[in-house]
Amino acid sequence: MALTDNDERVLRCRRLGHSVTFHYCRTQEGDSVCPRILDCWWEVFEVHAFLQENLPAERLRALAQHAPRPKVLSILDIVEQVRKSQAEAAGGRNAADEPAEPSDT
Amino acid sequence: MDTPTRIILQEDEVPRQWYNIQADMPNLPQPPLHPGTGKPIGPEDLAPVFPMNLIEQEVSQERWIDIPEPVLDKLTLWRPSPLHRAKALEQALGTPARIYYKNEGVSPPGSHKPNTAVAQAYYNKAFGIKRITTETGAGQWGSALAMACCLFGLECKVYMVRISFDQKPFRKLMMGVWGAECVASPSQQTQAGRNVLEEMPDTPGSLGIAISEAIEDAVTSENTRYSLGSVLNHVLMHQSVIGLEAQKQFEKIGDYPDIVIGCAGGGSNFAGTAFPFVRDKIHGKEIQIIATEPTACPTMTRAPFVYDFGDTAMTTPLLAMHSLGHSFVPPPIHAGGLRYHGMAPLICQLLLDGLIEARALHQLECYEAAVQFARTEGFIPAPETSHAIATVIQEANKAKEEGKEKVILFNWSGHGLMDLTGYDAYFSGKLIDYALPEDQLRKSLAAIEGLPKPAVK
Numbered sequence: 320m321a322l323t324d325n326d327e328r329v330l331r332c333r334r335l336g337h338s339v340t341f342h343y344c345r346t347q348e349g350d351s352v353c354p355r356i357l358d359c360w361w362e363v364f365e366v367h368a369f370l371q372e373n374l375p376a377e378r379l380r381a382l383a384q385h386a387p388r389p390k391v392l393s394i395l396d397i398v399e400q401v402r403k404s405q406a407e408a409a410g411g412r413n414a415a416d417e418p419a420e421p422s423d424t
Numbered sequence: 425m426d427t428p429t430r431i432i433l434q435e436d437e438v439p440r441q442w443y444n445i446q447a448d449m450p451n452l453p454q455p456p457l458h459p460g461t462g463k464p465i466g467p468e469d470l471a472p473v474f475p476m477n478l479i480e481q482e483v484s485q486e487r488w489i490d491i492p493e494p495v496l497d498k499l500t501l502w503r504p505s506p507l508h509r510a511k512a513l514e515q516a517l518g519t520p521a522r523i524y525y526k527n528e529g530v531s532p533p534g535s536h537k538p539n540t541a542v543a544q545a546y547y548n549k550a551f552g553i554k555r556i557t558t559e560t561g562a563g564q565w566g567s568a569l570a571m572a573c574c575l576f577g578l579e580c581k582v583y584m585v586r587i588s589f590d591q592k593p594f595r596k597l598m599m600g601v602w603g604a605e606c607v608a609s610p611s612q613q614t615q616a617g618r619n620v621l622e623e624m625p626d627t628p629g630s631l632g633i634a635i636s637e638a639i640e641d642a643v644t645s646e647n648t649r650y651s652l653g654s655v656l657n658h659v660l661m662h663q664s665v666i667g668l669e670a671q672k673q674f675e676k677i678g679d680y681p682d683i684v685i686g687c688a689g690g691g692s693n694f695a696g697t698a699f700p701f702v703r704d705k706i707h708g709k710e711i712q713i714i715a716t717e718p719t720a721c722p723t724m725t726r727a728p729f730v731y732d733f734g735d736t737a738m739t740t741p742l743l744a745m746h747s748l749g750h751s752f753v754p755p756p757i758h759a760g761g762l763r764y765h766g767m768a769p770l771i772c773q774l775l776l777d778g779l780i781e782a783r784a785l786h787q788l789e790c791y792e793a794a795v796q797f798a799r800t801e802g803f804i805p806a807p808e809t810s811h812a813i814a815t816v817i818q819e820a821n822k823a824k825e826e827g828k829e830k831v832i833l834f835n836w837s838g839h840g841l842m843d844l845t846g847y848d849a850y851f852s853g854k855l856i857d858y859a860l861p862e863d864q865l866r867k868s869l870a871a872i873e874g875l876p877k878p879a880v881k
Contacts, residue, residue: 329854331787331807331846333689333718334631335561335588338846343587347630389456389769390655391465397639398472399460404615405644 322373325364332359352382425522425829429511431673433504439672440491443664445699445770446657447487448706451777453769472643473650475551478544481658489661491543492550498542498575502531503665507673508836512800514820521823522679523816525836526670526697529803533598535838536693537568537653540662544651545572554647555579559609559634561588563595564806564838565653570604580604583611583637586629594842609634616640654690655768663696670833671700681711681833683819687811688715688724688782691768697835702779713780714819715771716811718790724767724775724782783815790814791850794840806838807846 326342334355341360344353352370353359360366370379388396446452455464467479474482481489491499510523528536548556556573559582560566566582573580582604589596589608599606609629610617616636620627627633642650652659667684674680684701686694694715705711717724774780794810796817797803805813812834823830840847849855 329849331718332561333808335585336564336808337562337588337592337843338849339587343628347587347628353630390652391470392456392459393635394473394639394650394652395458395465395469397636398643400636401615401640401643408615 325366325369328360328363330359330363354382357382425679427509427522427677427679429509431507431509431524431677433669433672433676435500435504437669437672438496438500438503439665439668440496441488442491442661443668443700443703444484444487444489444657444661445664445695445702445774446485448703449770449773449777450706450779451773452485453773473639475548475553475649477547477551478658481547481661482656491665492546494576495543495546498546498572499539499665501575502538504669504673505530505666507670508801510797510801513797516796516800517817517820517824519820519824520828521820521830521832523820524670524674524679524681524831524833525801525816526666526833527803527836528666528693529806529836529839531568532571533564533567534841535564535568535806536663536666536696536835537565537838538572539665539696540653540659540692541565541568541572541651542575543662544659545569545576545578548649548651549576549578551649552647553578553649555581555645556649556651557581557583557638557641557645558651558653559583559585559631559638560595560606561585561631561634562592562842563588563599563606564842566604566606567595567598567602568653569651570599570602570606573604574602581638581641582606583609583617583634583641585609585631585634586627588629590628592842609637611637613637614640654692657768657770659692660695660699660768660770663692664699666693666696666835667698667700670697674833679831680709682830683712683714683832685714685716685812685815685819685832685834687808687835687837688717688767688771689808691715691771693808693835693837695768695771697833698780701833702774705779714815715775715780715782716815717782717784718811719784719786724772724784785811785814787855788850791847791855793817795847795850803836804840804844804847805836806840807843809835809837809840812837 326340328341329338331337332339344356344359347353357366370382457463458465458469467476467483470479470482506527508525508527510525514521514523531538545556556569556578558566558569563584566584570580570582582599584596584606586608596606607613610620610627610633612618612621614637616633620633639650642648681701684698686697688694698713701711702713705713715724775782790807790810793814794805797805797813816832816834819830819832
């Protein structure tokens with residue numbers, strides 16, 4: 320199965336609320352496929368076989384083991400990520416803003 | 425039984441309280457555990473994202489919660505919504521069933537979504553919040569929140585998934601009319617968006633990215649909180665006005681439903697219609713309550729309820745879930761048990777407890793039903809609403825076969841005037857139904873025979 324063989328297939332995405340192509344589902348975040356791709360496309364064509372052929376085994380495994388989480392946890396995850404990146408940014412800024420230690424010379 | 429075509433309540437008959445089903449559920453869903461502490465998530469964990477008055481509602485187990493007057497003032501712009509008797513549809517079907525639908529398409533944005541958007545905007549304002557962020561796909565939720573924020577004088581920022589932003593321009597324009605700022609996601613306005621764009625400048629975006637942007641914006645901006653249009657307990661509770669009004673309307677005409685039907689995406693429209701009737705069922709009423717969904721991307725249906733392995737290597741613990749068998753579709757359909765992304769935990773629990781049932785439908789049957797509805801009742805339904813209509817037609821035909829005068833209620837959750845391209849695809853034959861070959865399904869299910877079955881009432 321070539322990578323683009325199924326790209327024109329169209330399905331209504333229940334998350335977005337409108338039609339999308341299979342191409343979107345397999346590339347929506349660059350080379351990362353939608354975590355629900357198997358749920359949505361499993362009865363349309365052999366999507367598992369397609370992904371087996373076209374995804375590295377490690378990524379397919381990660382996709383297959385993707386465990387949906389309660390919405391509240393997903394939200395908290397994002398909050399945690401934001402805080403972490405804010406802290407990192409603040410750390411970087413502080414380091415850059417701080418005057419360098421005076422050298423002995 | 426002769427009833428009016430539209431059963432109308434007066435403004436002062438709008439319910440004064442929301443119904444919280446948690447007070448009556450025989451079993452409550454397990455609270456999610458905080459990944460850091462391992463303890464149940466508490467109000468403080470949610471405080472950066474939601475105002476405390478809404479968090480209190482999220483965790484409340486009070487049966488009735490008063491609707492504040494300012495919320496009622498806004499809801500009465502379109503509420504009480506009419507309960508229609510679908511006489512022309514009944515006639516076309518030749519059914520003895522009496523079909524009623526709650527018309528939630530009468531709200532300004534054309535769906536049930538403002539029922540919670542208005543409440544959320546009010547509580548944010550009452551908490552001192554000046555600005556609300558959210559994400560949206562096609563824009564049904566974004567436009568509802570935009571209107572609600574406008575009515576309460578709040579700023580609203582909507583991160584709309586790029587592919588939807590490009591494909592569905594009209595709801596974006598609606599948001600603009602209501603004064604909201606709608607940007608395509610990923611955007612340059614958040615770190616999450618910039619990171620994605622740096623790597624993939626041409627990405628069509630995803631709901632995941634849009635959610636990240638909306639939450640980042642809320643967490644890093646002053647006087648700003650995030651808002652979600654479905655799934656959460658308080659959202660489902662705000663929608664209970666639909667079912668509560670319907671109960672009053674039935675009382676007025678001396679009728680009562682045998683079957684209640686709603687489509688379940690994230691669950692709020694189904695819950696809003698069904699939960700007050702689930703309460704009656706818990707207290708002894710004989711009533712069938714059906715949540716409908718598409719066969720594509722099902723979250724509640726499509727396979728027998730079994731214990732299944734969480735992965736193809738059969739290494740994870742047995743989980744209670746709807747399954748196609750571990751040897752067939754890999755775990756996304758398995759791994760989360762009933763806690764799927766996008767489905768409300770309260771609905772999953774009611775399904776587990778046998779208080780409601782779920783049904784999946786193919787898209788062609790749904791469009792056929794939607795067209796029949798439009799050609800008899802006049803209103804053009806949203807594609808999601810068509811799932812409920814198709815189920816209504818199934819039940820009405822069954823009543824005809826059985827010669828029973830069943831009373832059917834469903835939620836006409838929104839109009840399809842912004843979704844006409846879907847109808848175009850249907851009329852031009854571009855939509856195709858697919859079915860899993862039975863032998864493939866049997867083979868798959870054979871692999872899980874003999875495994876313990878969960879106790880489903």
